[in-house]
Amino acid sequence: MLYIFDMGGVVTNDADGSRVIGDMLGLGREAFRKFCMDCRDGKGDLLMQISDGKISVKEFWGIFEERSGIHARTDWWHALFHPRMNEGTAAIIKRLRAEGNRVVCGTNTMESHYANHVERGDYALFDQTYASFQMGVSKPDTEFWKIILVSEGIEAKEAVFIDDRKENCDAAASLGIRAIHFTSAEALEKELGKL
Incomplete structure (x- = not known):
């Protein structure tokens, strides 16, 4: 059996980077997100583009500065990202792997957060990590799972x-x-017991 786990909100807490960065820049969450998603300049939704790997972190901050007039001195996505491990979920993953199952991470993420998780060793829980910015597609687009299924060489009915x-x-x-x-x-744990 293949188990595909999301990262943020499942394996780690769902750190609200937009709130933390928005507050640090003196904008608040909503104003920060508005600058990120304001498509009037023809450059599109920056949050989706960075998640899909269509733009780099450096490009993100450059466009953000053009839109907001605020200079980002560093990559705040990386500097302010400090998720906490959900130890209960980590224990389930370890057990599933010990039972001989393949367990992978399927996550919508950007290169900054990915690098942070790598530095912390969070992805070591998994046999493989499928990151949206590397795949070029984010959930809920079904192409996300199709890529994983093909890469793993299994059919959908063999995956959780x-x-x-x-x-x-x-x-x-x-x-x-x-x-x-x-x-x-x-x-x-209860839901897995029903499978």
Whole structure:
């Protein structure tokens, strides 16, 4: 069996980078996100583009500065990203692997957050990590899971996907993947016991 775990909100807490960065820049979360998603300059939604790997972190901050007039002295996505490990979920992953299952991470992320997780050793829990910015596509686009299934050489019915966002679970399920909407490690353990 292949288990595909989301990272933020499942394996680690869902750190709200937009809030932290927005507050640090004196904008607040909503104003920061507005600058990121203001498409009037024809450059599109920066958050989606950085998640899909369409623009680099350096390009993100350059466009953000053009839109906001605020100079980012550093890569705040990396500097202010400090998620906490969900030890209950980590224990489940370790158990699944010890039982001989293949366990991978399927995450919407940008290179800054990916680098932070690598530095912390968070991805060492997994046999493989599939990161949206490297794949060129983000959840809930079904291409995300199709790439993983092809890469792993399995059919959808042989996979279980765990994510804290219902829209991502629904998209995975539309392909025939068994999807579990994550709420807590305890609830996940019960759901896995039903498989």
